[in-house]
Amino acid sequence: MNILVCVKQVPDTTEIKIDPHSNTLIRTGVPSILNPFDAYALEMAVRLKEKNGGTVTAISMGPEQAKNVLKECLSVGADQAFLVSDRIFGGSDTLATSYILSAAICKLGEFDVIFCGKQAIDGDTAQVGPELAEHLDIAQVTYVVEVEATDRILTVLREIDERYEKIETQIPTLLTVNKTAFEPRYPTVKSKLTANRTTINTITSADLDLDLTRIGLKGSPTKVKKTFVPVQRKKGLRIMENSGRQSAIRLVEVLLDAKII
Amino acid sequence: MHTFENYKHIWIFIECQAGTPKKVGLELLSPGRELANKCGEKLIAVIIGENTQQIAKDAISYGADEAIAVTGKAYHSYSTDAYSHALTTLVEKYKPSVLLLGATGNGRDLAPRIACRLKTGLTADCTALAMDEESGNVAWTRPAFGGNLMATISCPDCRPQIGTVRPGVFRCAEYDRSRTGTVIEEDIPIEPYFIRTKVLEIIQSMSKEEVNLEEAKVIVSGGRGLGDPKNFVIIQQLADVFGGAVGSSRAAVDAGWISHAHQVGQTGKTVQPQLYIACGISGAIQHVAGMSSADTIIAINKDPDAPIFKVADYGVVGDLFEIIPVFIEEIRRLHETL
Amino acid sequence: MNYLMTDEQKELQAMVREFVAKELTPVSMEYDKKGGFPSAVWKKAVEMGLHILSVPEEHGGSGLNTETYVILNEEIARGDAGFAVSLGACHLATWPAILGGTKEQIHLYYDTLVTGKMMAFCLTEAEAGSDASACRTTAKKVGDEYIIDGAKCFITNGGLAELYTVFAVTDKEAGTRGISAFIVERNRPGVSIGKEEDKMGIRLSNTTEVIFQNVKIPAANLIGKEGQGYKLALMTLDRTRAIGSSSAIGIAQAAIDLSLAYAKERVTFGKPLSKNQAIQFMLADMEIQTQAARLLVRNSARLMDQGIINGRMSAAAKTFAGDNAVKVALDAIQIFGGYGYSREYPVEKLLRDAKIYQIFEGTNQIQRMIVSGHLLRV
Numbered sequence: 001m002n003i004l005v006c007v008k009q010v011p012d013t014t015e016i017k018i019d020p021h022s023n024t025l026i027r028t029g030v031p032s033i034l035n036p037f038d039a040y041a042l043e044m045a046v047r048l049k050e051k052n053g054g055t056v057t058a059i060s061m062g063p064e065q066a067k068n069v070l071k072e073c074l075s076v077g078a079d080q081a082f083l084v085s086d087r088i089f090g091g092s093d094t095l096a097t098s099y100i101l102s103a104a105i106c107k108l109g110e111f112d113v114i115f116c117g118k119q120a121i122d123g124d125t126a127q128v129g130p131e132l133a134e135h136l137d138i139a140q141v142t143y144v145v146e147v148e149a150t151d152r153i154l155t156v157l158r159e160i161d162e163r164y165e166k167i168e169t170q171i172p173t174l175l176t177v178n179k180t181a182f183e184p185r186y187p188t189v190k191s192k193l194t195a196n197r198t199t200i201n202t203i204t205s206a207d208l209d210l211d212l213t214r215i216g217l218k219g220s221p222t223k224v225k226k227t228f229v230p231v232q233r234k235k236g237l238r239i240m241e242n243s244g245r246q247s248a249i250r251l252v253e254v255l256l257d258a259k260i261i
Numbered sequence: 262m263h264t265f266e267n268y269k270h271i272w273i274f275i276e277c278q279a280g281t282p283k284k285v286g287l288e289l290l291s292p293g294r295e296l297a298n299k300c301g302e303k304l305i306a307v308i309i310g311e312n313t314q315q316i317a318k319d320a321i322s323y324g325a326d327e328a329i330a331v332t333g334k335a336y337h338s339y340s341t342d343a344y345s346h347a348l349t350t351l352v353e354k355y356k357p358s359v360l361l362l363g364a365t366g367n368g369r370d371l372a373p374r375i376a377c378r379l380k381t382g383l384t385a386d387c388t389a390l391a392m393d394e395e396s397g398n399v400a401w402t403r404p405a406f407g408g409n410l411m412a413t414i415s416c417p418d419c420r421p422q423i424g425t426v427r428p429g430v431f432r433c434a435e436y437d438r439s440r441t442g443t444v445i446e447e448d449i450p451i452e453p454y455f456i457r458t459k460v461l462e463i464i465q466s467m468s469k470e471e472v473n474l475e476e477a478k479v480i481v482s483g484g485r486g487l488g489d490p491k492n493f494v495i496i497q498q499l500a501d502v503f504g505g506a507v508g509s510s511r512a513a514v515d516a517g518w519i520s521h522a523h524q525v526g527q528t529g530k531t532v533q534p535q536l537y538i539a540c541g542i543s544g545a546i547q548h549v550a551g552m553s554s555a556d557t558i559i560a561i562n563k564d565p566d567a568p569i570f571k572v573a574d575y576g577v578v579g580d581l582f583e584i585i586p587v588f589i590e591e592i593r594r595l596h597e598t599l
Numbered sequence: 600m601n602y603l604m605t606d607e608q609k610e611l612q613a614m615v616r617e618f619v620a621k622e623l624t625p626v627s628m629e630y631d632k633k634g635g636f637p638s639a640v641w642k643k644a645v646e647m648g649l650h651i652l653s654v655p656e657e658h659g660g661s662g663l664n665t666e667t668y669v670i671l672n673e674e675i676a677r678g679d680a681g682f683a684v685s686l687g688a689c690h691l692a693t694w695p696a697i698l699g700g701t702k703e704q705i706h707l708y709y710d711t712l713v714t715g716k717m718m719a720f721c722l723t724e725a726e727a728g729s730d731a732s733a734c735r736t737t738a739k740k741v742g743d744e745y746i747i748d749g750a751k752c753f754i755t756n757g758g759l760a761e762l763y764t765v766f767a768v769t770d771k772e773a774g775t776r777g778i779s780a781f782i783v784e785r786n787r788p789g790v791s792i793g794k795e796e797d798k799m800g801i802r803l804s805n806t807t808e809v810i811f812q813n814v815k816i817p818a819a820n821l822i823g824k825e826g827q828g829y830k831l832a833l834m835t836l837d838r839t840r841a842i843g844s845s846s847a848i849g850i851a852q853a854a855i856d857l858s859l860a861y862a863k864e865r866v867t868f869g870k871p872l873s874k875n876q877a878i879q880f881m882l883a884d885m886e887i888q889t890q891a892a893r894l895l896v897r898n899s900a901r902l903m904d905q906g907i908i909n910g911r912m913s914a915a916a917k918t919f920a921g922d923n924a925v926k927v928a929l930d931a932i933q934i935f936g937g938y939g940y941s942r943e944y945p946v947e948k949l950l951r952d953a954k955i956y957q958i959f960e961g962t963n964q965i966q967r968m969i970v971s972g973h974l975l976r977v
Contacts, residue, residue, distance in 0.1 A: 013407035014527070014546040025410055036528060095377060121527065122406050125385045130341075130373035139457035140341050142370040155461070160366025162473045162522060166462040173457070179521065179528040186618055189611060189648035189661045196607055221382030221419040225400060227412045233553075236574045240565070244583020251559070251577050251584075252591040260536065260557050261592065566864075 001054030001149065001171075004111040005045045005078065006101065006132065007038040009062050009069040010122040023229045034069040037117025041177035043184040044147060045115045046077030052149050055079045057108065061089065061101055067200050074195035075187035081198070082108065086205040088212070093220035094127035100215055101128070102135035103208045112171040113154065118143055118178045126176070133174035141167050142176040265358065265397065268420040270303045271296045272357040274348065275320055276339075276367055280312030282319060284476055285363030285428035290324040292390045292431050293361055296399065299392040302358065303327060309336050309347050314444065321442040324434045328444045329355070335451045339367045342456045345374045347449045352379060354447075357421045359399055361390075364425035365475070372425050382416030383423040386531075388430055388554070399424065407527060407550040428476045429533040466522035474523065479505030479536045480552070482525055483513055486541020486562060486581060490518035495585050496540060502592045508532065508552075510542045526551035540581050544569025561585065602897065608667050615671045618647055619678035627679040630803040631948050634795075636759060637803065640682070645715035649675065650686055658709035665900040669845035673893075676849025677856075680952040681803030683846040685717070687839070688755035688804075692718035692764040694835035695780045699823030704782060711762050719760035721751040721783075721809055722832055728753075729965050731766070731832060732775040736811065738767035745769075745821065747783060747814040750793065753959075757807030758792045761785050765811065766832055769825045778828040782820040789814035800951030834908075840960055841899030841913040844920035847956040848896055851889040851924045854931035854949045858882060861935055878934060885927045892920040911973035914966040921956030921963055928953040 011030045019026050034042075045056050058073035060066045061084040070081035084104045092100065105111065114133075119126035126142075133140035145164075146157035149171075158165040159178050187195070205215075213219055237254060241247040255261045273293045275286030290304065297304040306320030306328040317328035329351060335343045348371065352360065362368040364386050376383035384401035388411075391400040401414045401424050416422040474480060481503070483496040493507065500507045508530075509523040525532055527547040537555035541562060542548060549572050552558070560573035561581045570576040577584055604612070622640050630637055644650060653668045654660020663671075676683035693708040700708075711718065727733040736749025747767055751757075763783045770777030783790060793808025823831060859882065862873035872878050895916035902909050928950035932939035939946050957963045 011406070013409060013550070016406055016409045018409065025406065093382070094373070095380070095382065098377065124403075124405055124407070125373075125383075126369050127373040127376070127383055127385060130370060131377040134345075134374050134377035140370070140374065141458055143366055158366075159466070159521070161475060162466060164464040164466055165460050166464070167458050168461050169458045179524075181521070186643070186647055187614055188646065189614075189652060189663070192611060192614060193607070193661060196610070221380070221416050222384060222414050223417060225413045225415050227405075227410055230404070230408070230411050233558075233572055233574065236558075236560075236570065236572075236576050238570070238576050238578065240578040244579045244581075245587045247577050247579045248584045248587035249591060251575060251588060252595070254575060255559075256595075258557075261595070 001049065001052050001112045002110060003045045003049055003054055003056045003113050003115065004105065004108075005038070005042045005056060005058050005073065005115045006128070007042065007058055007060045007069055007073060007117070008035045008120045009033070009060065009066040010035045010120050013121045018229050018232075025229070032065065032068065034072050035117050035120045037119060037121075037177060037179070039117070039184040040180045041115040041117045041175075042073055042076065042078065043182065044144075044177055044180060045113070046185075047182075048113065048147060048149060049077070054112070057082065057111075059084060059101070059104065059108070061085070061097060061104070070200050071195050072187070074198050074200075075191045076185055081200045083200055083202045085202050088205055088216055091217035091220065092215055093222045094123070094125055094131055095221055096215050096219040098128045098131035098135055099219065100208070100210065101132055103210055104203045105132075105136065107203065107208060110172070113147075113149070114138070114172070114174040116174065116176045118176045129174060129176040136172075136174070139169050139173045140176070141169055141173060143178045144175045145178050145180050147175060265420045268356045268358040270305050270355075270357050270359075272305050272307050272360045272421070273320070273325065274360065274362040274368070274371075275306050275308045275316060276363055276365055277308060277310035277312070277316060278339075280310065280316075282308070282316045283363055283365055283428075284433070285365060285368075285426070287319065287323050287433050288428065288431045289361045289363060289426055290320060291434050292426070293359075294324040294434065296359060296390065296392045297326070300358075300394050300397055305329060305357070307331075307348070307351060309344055311337050317444040319436075321440050321444075322436050322438055324437075324440075325442060327442045329447055330444055331447050331449050333448070333450070335453065335456060338460055339370075340456050340458050340460075341370055341374055342458065343451055344371050345378065346451050346455065349375050349378050350449050351447060352421060358397055360421045360423045362423070362425045364427045368425050372423055376423050379421070379423075381419040381421060381423060382414075383425070384414045384416070385425045387424045387426050390424065390426075398422070407546075408553055427531070427533060429478075466520060474506045474508055474525065474530050474532055477506035477532070477534050479503040479538075480508045480525070480532055480534045480555070481505055481538045481540065482508035482510060482542060482552075483519070483540050484510035484542030484548075485512040485516070486543075487513065487518070488541075490516075492582075493519055495582070495589075499538065499540070499585055499589055502589050502596075503536065505534070505536070508537075510539075510545070510548050539569050539573070540585060542569055543567045544572065602894075604670065608670055611663075611667065612670050612674055615647075615649065615674040616677075618643075618649075619674055623675070623678035623682055627682075627803065628945055628948065630679075630681075632942070634802060636685070636805050637682070641685070642715070644682075644686070650689060650715060651713055653690070654709055654712060658706070659713040660709070665842065665903045666897060669842055669896055669900045672842065672845045673849040673852065676846035677853045678849075679803050680846050680850050681801035683849065684755055684801050684804045684843075687843050687846065688720060689718045690842075691720040691835065691839050692760070692762065694838060695764050695822050695828075695831040696782070698834050699780070699827055699831050703819075704822060707782065708762065716761040717756045717759045718762040718764070719754050719756040719809065720835070721754050721763050721765040723751060723753045724749070725752055729962055732778070732829060734766055734768055734778055736765065736767040738769050738779060738781060740769070740818070743818045744815050745781060745818060747781065747789075747811040747816060749811050751809045751811075752793070753796060753806055754809045755804055755806055757809045758795060758805045763790070763809060764822070766828045769828075773826060775829040776826045778832075779825045780822040780828040780831050781816060782822060783811065783814060783816055787814050787816060799954060800948065801955055836961055837908055837910045837913060838903065841896050841903070841916045843960050844917040844956060845896050845900075847920040847924035847953065848889065848893045850949050850953045850956070851885070851892065851920075851927040854924075854927045854946065855882070855885050855889060857946050857949075858885065858931045858934045861938075872934065881930050881934060885930050888923045889927060892916070892923040895919050911970050914961075914969040917956075917960065918963045918966040918970070921953070924953035924956050925950065
């Protein structure tokens with residue numbers, strides 16, 4: 001099977017702090033990581049490869065330093081990796097990004113299954129996956145937590161809202177992956193060393209035949225008008241009476257007062 | 262500057278399941294109504310599925326001026342291909358200025374697909390909407406960076422402007438049975454081979470009595486502090502007293518104490534209840550990212566330094582096994598006196 | 600902690616650090632209390648390749664140099680020194696063959712190691728500790744076999760090993776030149792495991808008696824020539840001394856990390872401990888000495904990578920690292936105060952683990968003999 005995994009390097013949003021003076025995000029010093037949902041997607045892809053044979057290709061659109069997460073992918077089962085990068089891609093929203101990615105993917109060849117994480121933890125939009133599937137005109141299933149493949153048939157388990165759906169689809173399909181029951185594997189010392197020695201090729205706009213009106217800021221229908229830090233919660237009320245019982249009673253009192261119950 | 266004179270009216274996509282509308286669609290009629298009033302245009306509900314006539318009536322009672330209904334065997338249950346085909350066909354025919362969808366699993370599956378097909382802008386998980394009457398541009402406000410940052414987005418050059426909104430962000434308007442409006446039935450045939458996915462089976466991850474986390478008004482969550490999976494019983498009891506849902510931290514899910522369907526947090530569900538009660542949960546940032554939009558947060562933990570107390574409006578330091586039973590008792594007493 | 604490390608070393612260090620934090624540290628105290636060996640963690644470590652870091656690539660290993668190896672070993676010991684010892688003892692066992700054995704023997708060791716099986720270095724006996732020449736285990740040549748008789752004690756991995764490197768007397772009259780090194784497979788009849796040591800520290804590591812009763816091994820299991828055993832043992836220790844002491848750095852670092860976290864949190868007299876200069880100075884001294892120890896160890900490793908076996912440097916590194924680990928662990932307990940004395944807190948274990956680094960692989964007294972010996976010889 002020819003498997004593709006789309007990954008993104010994101011800031012570790014759990015480490016982000018807010019500058020109290022300027023009321024802006026402090027982005028320096030925040031470690032960059034492989035988007036957690038992409039890590040699950042990659043693990044699912046590698047397991048599929050191990051079961052059904054084939055190759056796993058990792059691809060990412062981002063700046064040069066995104067090669068670090070591609071290296072990580074190579075150390076946990078991806079066979080090859082590509083970076084899609086060019087200054088003129090900057091400012092692309094999800095529509096423009098998915099357009100560029102789809103062009104790069106078409107250049108690389110035909111894929112049986114394309115895996116994406118369900119969303120990136122910086123943008124949190126969950127849009128690039130389905131938009132990519134639309135550009136490529138292939139079927140999509142979102143929120144996948146399990147996948148099996150037999151010949152050209154894929155059977156997936158989709159986890160949404162308060163239920164699971166067992167869905168059948170055919171190759172080629174794009175799957176967006178939610179947190180799986182299994183954790184992504186550790187790299188091994190050998191796989192890390194091999195990954196370091198593997199070349200990651202960069203695909204630039206010169207390699208693709210792009211409609212320039214559809215990329216970058218120009219190609220992005222959504223525009224960011226402003227950003228702001230949300231109002232922080234006021235300091236809460238601490239209740240610690242002499243006994244659990246008294247604390248509970250006091251809690252009900254204050255909640256009644258505040259008309260919360 | 263673009264003028265989109267031929268793009269008019271505010272559309273709300275009402276997602277349905279087995280002939281019942283998902284609450285979020287009806288909730289969105291409220292902000293939709295405001296947008297429509299502001300630009301002097303109509304609020305139109307779009308329903309695809311089964312039992313569409315009844316749902317259309319409900320939508321009108323909740324504020325819609327009109328409804329468009331699509332039904333047919335191909336649309337009885339959700340599929341990306343069928344629904345994206347129907348919705349884009351409708352959009353291309355009627356040219357709405359704004360389209361809102363609920364950010365449910367299917368909503369987030371459908372919206373980007375059609376936004377791409379229509380080559381327009383989509384803003385996901387909005388928490389606030391505003392309208393500039395002159396330009397007809399909607400200002401969509403949404404969280405990014407795990408909720409650490411808010412962004413206001415607009416889509417000035419493309420139509421329709423599409424946005425998704427999570428359940429519970431807006432509240433349904435008053436149900437007004439006296440409201441009337443036209444219901445247009447649209448027949449949109451689709452070849453079966455066009456639908457590339459097939460639902461083989463649906464497995465409920467929660468029993469029918471259990472409340473859907475994403476729609477719940479009250480959520481009581483348990484974490485590692487419970488010590489034992491069977492102690493989720495008291496979490497359920499506390500949730501029952503409020504008619505709420507049971508949630509969980511990742512630690513309890515990873516320990517196998519409760520299913521992933523209940524997990525609140527970065528790799529679980531993002532919720533926005535009116536009341537969130539965290540019991541025995543330390544408050545790791547990944548968990549807080551999933552619940553910080555709750556109106557009121559109560560935390561019960563025996564560790565006074567637990568990070569959860571930084572986000573809690575009411576922090577009770579103590580043994581949850583002593584506190585929760587009394588809390589339940591007190592609430593029950595209050596219910597009786599009412 | 601970024602010395603002059605290459606990017607690859609930093610990446611590997613980060614990878615091992617993450618693994619240790621997730622898989623080893625969480626079970627460390629549990630195994631310290633109840634005993635036993637965490638074979639599940641061993642299996643995962645083997646999957647990652649932590650058991651064959653320095654094994655040459657052509658033998659299936661990762662071929663990392665000594666400097667990288669000590670960087671990674673420090674990380675492992677930071678999680679649990681006993682686990683690091685278990686890994687290290689396997690390498691100890693392979694060295695005599697690498698130094699003086701045949702190609703087949705080297706293959707045997709590496710092939711066994713690569714699969715994740717363990718091995719043990721059997722030198723110490725009840726009457727032969729620092730004075731290894733007082734070895735009493737015998738190896739009698741009979742036809743084209745040797746018969747091994749004797750008992751070894753304090754053998755790391757004794758109860759778990761597949762292969763033993765055993766030092767035995769082939770010629771009683773020849774003193775140290777009468778000791779030879781042998782390969783003894785676990786499944787040879789007559790090999791049995793005696794009592795397991797109830798140790799003060801590194802309790803996660805399996806330390807036992809190994810008893811050889813009339814154990815027949817083929818003559819091909821002799822490593823090198825008869826009489827070379829003692830020399831092979833000393834050469835081995837010259838090479839492993841500094842590497843092993845990187846574990847002592849790991850212990851010291853763990854002690855510093857725990858002390859820092861505690862000092863920032865613990866409030867006394869209305870302010871965190873860390874606001875007190877006395878504590879600040881203690882932390883500073885712990886840090887200064889550990890940095891110095893680390894550099895001694897890394898330097899020894901670098902020398903080895905240049906092909907230089909400097910017994911004096913490695914003895915200095917081992918002595919300093921071991922003494923430092925004990926001192927830093929003591930200081931950590933002091934910073935924790937009463938809680939430091941409690942077995943419910945992880946810090947007293949560090950002292951119990953650290954102490955062995957002044958004793959095994961040549962006591963720090965022997966090390967001082969080596970250093971002064973080198974100094975006075977010239």
